[in-house]
Amino acid sequence: MRHPVFRAVVAGVFVVLAEIAINQEAQTGGQEGAQQQVTYQNMTPEQRAAATHAFLGLGPEPDKAAAARGAPLFEQTCAFCHGPQARGATSASLITSDVVLGDDHGEHLVPFLKKGLPEKGMPAFATMSDDELKDIAEFVHMQVEDVANRGTYQVLHILVGNSALGQDYVAAHCMSCHTAKTFARIGSKFRSPEQLQRGWIWPTRPASSGDSSLADTAAVKTPDGGAITGRVTQLSDFRITLVDRAGKANVIDRKPGVEVRMMDPFAAHQEMIMTLTNDDMHNVTAYLDTLK
Ligand code: HEC
Ligand code: HEC
Secondary structure, eight states: OOHHHHHHHHHHHHHHHHHHHHHHHHHHHHHHGGGGGHHHHHHHSHHHHHEEEEHHTOOOOOOOHHHHHHHHHHHHTHHHHHHSSSSSSSOOSTTTOHHHHHSSHHHHHHHHHHHBBBTTOOOOTTOOOOOOOHHHHHHHHHHHHHTTTTTTHHHHTTTOOOHHHHHHHHHHHHTTTTTTTHHTGGGGGGSSHHHHHHHHHHHOOOOTSSOOOGEEEEEEEESSSSSEEEEEEEEEESSSEEOOOOOOOOEEEOOOTTTEEOHHHHHHHHHHHHHHHHHHHHHHHHHHHHOO
């Protein structure tokens, strides 16, 4: 259960109160053991974020990969009424909501969202999967963390990955569809690491994308049981050319028994993201950030 102090005080003002209180706690603690005399002012930004988090009783830290997956879902299904960062729009802010603060990882929010509040004008999200709703819940918790720590939290935690491991991950998981050109100088295309992370996890298709080669991937099954997935570089009624993960071009004749399944390119991205761990996500962002 999250701390009642949080919801009692208006966001923005309460952080100052929290700082004072944490400071006092830290000083009191210091009297008992002189070597532990860490005041709020002396803390590293990371320690401050942790102290604020603990003081406000914010419960377990949100799962960042899940929150990243939840971001576009929230944007599509909730932002119109609750604002893009859940801080309120045509309807209530969720930052100080009891339902949100009483929830750890969706155990209350998911059933709540499935039912909605039809009597107050909030639709039921009965057809969304539990996984999607859990990701949305994590996204909302992340917004609460952001407010609590005045935005330092996410920025602090975003470039903590290991860029060498990120480079390996990109080589193994991204080059079936992308070329080095996609990532060249990508680190300087975004204003912040946070936007970079959002940008590569949830790329949006430019309104007039001239680069349609990237847009098509396909899975091909051959009668001998072979299966090849990759980027479609050439397609006709008779033949398909797929560039596979290793960068090899496979030319396949579309004779009887050959099954070609064209795939929604963004669905493929989404699928990849579903298996992404927090570590993978941080490592990839740290690596892409070095490409300036
Ligand atoms: C059509 C507008 C609309 C949409 C879309 C919508 N909501 Fe709501 N939501 C509301 C209204 C209205 C309330 C009731 C607010 C009140 O009690 O004043 C509400 C209440 C809530 C509450 C409870 C707030 C409290 O009182 O503690 C939560 C949590 C919530 N919404 C989350 C979501 C999430 C997450 C989504 C997307 C999956 C979503 N809502 C989509 C209109 C909407
Ligand atoms: C299954 C194919 C596929 C895989 C695998 C894939 N992507 Fe993508 N990616 C796409 C498609 C399709 C687009 C949209 C291209 C476009 O902008 O038209 C895209 C777009 C992007 C963009 C935006 C590019 C731009 O110019 O705006 C980035 C960044 C990106 N992907 C990063 C990654 C990273 C990092 C990985 C690996 C962790 C990855 N992708 C794996 C298919 C894939």
